[in-house]
Amino acid sequence: MPAITATDLTKQYKDTLAVDRIAFEVREGECFGFLGPNGAGKTTTMKMIYGHSPITSGRLEVFGIDVRTRVREVKAQTGVCPQEDNLDPDFTVRRNLVVYCRYFGIDPAEAAKRSEELLEFVALREKADGPVMALSGGMKRRLVLARALLNRPRLLILDEPTTGLDPQARQVLWEKIRELRRKGTTILLTTHYMEEAAQLCDRLVIMDKAKILVKGSPAELTAKHARPTVVEVWNPPAAAEAWVKARGTPCERHGDRLYAYPDAGEALQRELVTRFNAEQVIVRRGTLEDVFLRLTGRDLRE
Ligand SMILES: Nc1ncnc2c1ncn2[C@@H]1O[C@H](COP(=O)(O)OP(=O)(O)O)[C@@H](O)[C@H]1O
Ligand SMILES: [Mg+2]
Numbered sequence: 001m002p003a004i005t006a007t008d009l010t011k012q013y014k015d016t017l018a019v020d021r022i023a024f025e026v027r028e029g030e031c032f033g034f035l036g037p038n039g040a041g042k043t044t045t046m047k048m049i050y051g052h053s054p055i056t057s058g059r060l061e062v063f064g065i066d067v068r069t070r071v072r073e074v075k076a077q078t079g080v081c082p083q084e085d086n087l088d089p090d091f092t093v094r095r096n097l098v099v100y101c102r103y104f105g106i107d108p109a110e111a112a113k114r115s116e117e118l119l120e121f122v123a124l125r126e127k128a129d130g131p132v133m134a135l136s137g138g139m140k141r142r143l144v145l146a147r148a149l150l151n152r153p154r155l156l157i158l159d160e161p162t163t164g165l166d167p168q169a170r171q172v173l174w175e176k177i178r179e180l181r182r183k184g185t186t187i188l189l190t191t192h193y194m195e196e197a198a199q200l201c202d203r204l205v206i207m208d209k210a211k212i213l214v215k216g217s218p219a220e221l222t223a224k225h226a227r228p229t230v231v232e233v234w235n236p237p238a239a240a241e242a243w244v245k246a247r248g249t250p251c252e253r254h255g256d257r258l259y260a261y262p263d264a265g266e267a268l269q270r271e272l273v274t275r276f277n278a279e280q281v282i283v284r285r286g287t288l289e290d291v292f293l294r295l296t297g298r299d300l301r302e
Contacts (some may be wrong), residue, residue: 001063003028003186004049004131005185006059009139011044018044020210021058028063028154031187033204035292037301041081042190046159049188050080062155062202073105076104079148083159083190085140087132094119094128097147104151112148120144122176145176147148156180157188162196174200194289208296218288225294226286227261231268234280240272255296 004026011019026032034042047053048060051071060067062074063209067076071227094115101111122142127135134145141161146157158177162170170193177200182186191197197204197254198218214221227250233240235292236258246252249268251260262268265283272278 002026003030003063004032004188005061006058009045009048009055009060010057011041011048011053012056013044017210018069019023019048022207022210022212024205024212024215026186026188028186029181029184030202031181031189031200033201034188034190034207035192035194035197036190036191036207037192037296039209041210042207043159045207046157046190048187049074049155050078050157051075052080054285076151077154079151079153079156081141081144081148081158081161082157083163085144087140088145089132091130091132093132093135093143096132096143097150100147101150106150111208114150114152115146118149118173121149122146123172136169138165138172141169141173142176143167145173145202149180149201155186155188159190160192161189162191162193170196192254194287194292198288206292206295213295214291222286226288226290228286229262230263230284230286230290231260231262231265231272232280232284233258233260233272233278233280236272236278237276238259240276240278242273244272 003023007023008021009023016065036042044053048067049062051067051074055068057196065073067074090092097118098111098210099114101114106114112131119128122145124139124143124146132140145161147186162173165173177187182272189200201218204210204217215298216224220296235256238240241253241258244258249260249262251258260268269281269283272281
């Protein structure tokens, strides 16, 4: 049985169609990613899955349970790290966990035990008696993660868990996510860090404008939608761009960069440097970021 099945899933807010007849299936135990520019509909999709936002039409089942009619059962098996931190600033770190246990009807002795275990898991024991205000951004995200795990969820939903964190804090969270995945938790992750998706997700979808554009593993999507080899030239001399085109190598210009997609990257790089004195020329493999930009465009979404 799949962990999640969605067909024709739709969300209409007053005058915004936020999710438009999307379909996807998440397997139990996998880490499944939702990528997409701001406003794509990722958070709305998450909210429908954890029963926070009623679905407008379509079907949505979590562990075979219809979210429309049995939302309490879905919530009992789900842990959520929402996009916006909603910790209680009036409580200490530990109290944020203990109090949250009531929501699941966990008795006080058990609540104390689980809170201690999870403080240990997210390395916040030393901060346990201090105020939430004293935590760094990364610590707050770890506390939200601990809180999401109090009910020992089979499904964990992480909506942009690492946005705004520094690289160290991000690495720590990635390690925790991997550990949970190894233990068999099904994980849904939204992110706009392509590297994060490539590292953590078994499979993912790219959404834009309320629709799913593509789905697959990071490797499949890269193989299918990115060019294998990319040569990037910063501030290319005008003659260089013309020469690349004349030689029939596919290429495109964005701002101060020329992107060329040759069969042999190093050879093109060498020629650009020797013939045109081009200064910054790099050769790299196509990435998930190339796939994302190719499918969703380069214009800003704010
Ligand atoms: N509560 C709401 N009421 C009305 N419109 C909303 C609400 N929440 C989100 N939207 C709109 O729905 C669209 C999708 O938003 P969202 O799901 O938050 O996208 P994402 O998480 O991919 O950035 C956006 O156009 C957004 O403005
Ligand atoms: Mg969002």
